[in-house]
Amino acid sequence: MGHLCIGNRLMTLSFDxxxxxxxxxxxxxxxxxxxxxxxxxxxxxxxxDGLASHGLARVAQYAAHAKNGRVALSPKIKxxxxxxxxxxxxxxxxxxxxxxxxxxxxxVNLASKNGxxxxxxxxxxxxxxxxxxxxxxARAGYISxxxxxxxxAMPMAGGSKAIFGTNPLAAAFxxxxxDPLVIDMSLSxxxxxxxxxxxxxxxxxxxxxxxxxxxxxxxxxxxxxxxLMLPLGGDKGALLALIVELLVVGLSGSRFSYExxxxxxTAGNRPRIGQLILTIDSGLAGPGVFxxxxxxxxxxxxxxxxxxxPGQRRFQQRTIALQNGVKVSDVVLEEIQAGIRQLWTK
Numbered sequence: 001m002g003h004l005c006i007g008n009r010l011m012t013l014s015f016d017x018x019x020x021x022x023x024x025x026x027x028x029x030x031x032x033x034x035x036x037x038x039x040x041x042x043x044x045x046x047x048x049d050g051l052a053s054h055g056l057a058r059v060a061q062y063a064a065h066a067k068n069g070r071v072a073l074s075p076k077i078k079x080x081x082x083x084x085x086x087x088x089x090x091x092x093x094x095x096x097x098x099x100x101x102x103x104x105x106x107x108v109n110l111a112s113k114n115g116x117x118x119x120x121x122x123x124x125x126x127x128x129x130x131x132x133x134x135x136x137x138a139r140a141g142y143i144s145x146x147x148x149x150x151x152x153a154m155p156m157a158g159g160s161k162a163i164f165g166t167n168p169l170a171a172a173f174x175x176x177x178x179d180p181l182v183i184d185m186s187l188s189x190x191x192x193x194x195x196x197x198x199x200x201x202x203x204x205x206x207x208x209x210x211x212x213x214x215x216x217x218x219x220x221x222x223x224x225x226x227x228l229m230l231p232l233g234g235d236k237g238a239l240l241a242l243i244v245e246l247l248v249v250g251l252s253g254s255r256f257s258y259e260x261x262x263x264x265x266t267a268g269n270r271p272r273i274g275q276l277i278l279t280i281d282s283g284l285a286g287p288g289v290f291x292x293x294x295x296x297x298x299x300x301x302x303x304x305x306x307x308x309x310p311g312q313r314r315f316q317q318r319t320i321a322l323q324n325g326v327k328v329s330d331v332v333l334e335e336i337q338a339g340i341r342q343l344w345t346k
Contacts, residue, residue, distance in 0.1 A: 012325040018044035025336040029063035032074040039097040042128050048321035049314045053193030054128045060335045064266040085114035089121045093270045096127035104133045107279035120252035121275040130170035131184030137279045138172035138180035145171045147244045148275040151260040157235035165257040167244040176291045182311030187241040188229035195221040248274045
């Protein structure tokens, strides 16, 4: 497929072209090259995994935040160790991806030495696909769980005002000689980024995803972005989101969701939300016990025809996309290219 030339609108891009385009779009907004490159890699990975809501559609959003002072352009990540197996990582108001990548590696290192590693991240930003971080730890042979809070979008059980975010969580479990099992979900009925993609493409959304600002059901993604997301599973989803909120904020010292301005607003405060990753050595019950038990369970699942292992659809999509490329909306392409052209014309 060759190298993408800016101004030549291509609908199908290779992984390297996705990275290159995202990188250029972020750099054009003044984000330093290291942060821009690491972020671009994660956005490209989201695209090839079929998760466009967390892919290149976010470039213009991050670029707007950079231009409006909502994210630091050249942050220097700081680390504060705590006792033996825990640490606090300060993202220093930068894009979250470099800090989360660092925190994941640190949690694995702590787990390899101590049996478990708990790393909290504060002063952070939107962190993309939660499953990508725990997947990396699982591929290194560890169990990993990640929680994060996001700007307020959902009400508390019985409430009508946004108090906490969609608060995603992910967990990954190593599976010998195969792809890990990866569970990844937001605690809203759907990820809020799906509304962003629908809005960019001029599409409607199903009723049951979101409410308007005055609490009415809507199929308009723009109205949904201005309003409320519905919790996954009603009150139970709201209470799970509350657990995530209290764990993340309490242990990282980050802002509560209601204190962070929406990611979907160009102007606003630096969100300074948080994330928490727990990585665990699987050898607690003895050598090989975890691997055998996981194998037994997977065999039981496979005995039920039609059962799909968590994460497998994503990995299948990744394999196909790495070979054939990914189709990207021309709206998203033009949005990024317009930002790059603005830099050239200054």
